[in-house]
Amino acid sequence: MNLLELLATADAPVIDHLTAHSHDRIAGNSDWWNT
């Protein structure tokens, strides 16, 4: 199991923090070719 697979199921407060606003960001619609 790689790191991303581990993070996909991890239960930790830091994950809750990172994803806290994701639902609203995605629902709110918010460093073309598509051959």
Add this chain to the structure above:
Amino acid sequence: MPGEVITALEKSAVELTGSSPGHRLDLVWHAGEPLAVGLRRFTELVVPFEDLRRQERLHHYVQTNATLITDAWCAFLNRYGFRVGVSIDGPATLNAQRIDRKGHPAFTRITRGIARLRHAGIPFSVIAVVTAESIEQPEALLDFLAGLGCRTIGLNVEEAEGVNVHRVTPVMTRSVTFWRRTLAWSRRNPEVSIRELARLGDYLHLTRTGQGERWAARLIDPIPTISVTGDVTLLSPELAGTEAPPYGDFKAGNILDESLTAILAGAHRLRYVREFVTGLQACEATCQFFDFCRGAQAGNRYFENGRLDTTETDYCRTSRQALITALSDTVRKEETP
């Protein structure tokens, strides 16, 4: 930028945004300091796009170091609905590598310009190049950037790329530590949006709620970059103006000869585009971080490896792999009773 190039671009913008409802073009003015052309000339450049902008078919963006911002510039940015990004690397002690054309540190003029933006009520984001110095001081860097009153913070851990070849790339372990401390800072300051953390949060949200296919369904944005002569470069703006005879200097066409739509339609025949797609496929086949990263960027591949069909780059290591590793380390600590 000559008027004939602007006229050709406006025609292409009409074509690109007229093909289906809801298509909007984001026109980003960048490279060097866009405001250096002067207020009168910049106004002449944006006026041809006014019909499209008023129909919500086009938005203007500008990436600036803010040193030239005056109240008159703020009125211009407001009048034409510009989205503004400011480049600043941190407090004065960490910003020494941002210099003006005379070689003087630009810090004081940058912060003065930002103050004018805030006074005019113009929202802005900031991007900071994380240098060999600031990678050791993420808290000081983030405290300063958040204090500017920006809407989002973007952090570019430095890479050996393009003209910025005199800096040293931070090692992976320093990058992991930087992101681990950035994660901790973010938890103490949850009201501040950090682009890289928001991006990772969105990925995790989708994968953890059974919507991973939405992330995987991403489309490649060719990011067409148009030079003052009308030459069009695809995939990475850093490739524009680069001498590379085997790749035709990365020119995909010229907007004075054919429309952007036509150039994009034939892009898959370009050698460097084919190589890039091969590189993406190699990333997918070999990298455990691909599900999140979706493949190394074209400019990084070329400037680091001299080709576009290679895989891992410094950017991958310092900005994607180090971030995931830092999060994994943090999770492991939190899960340990």
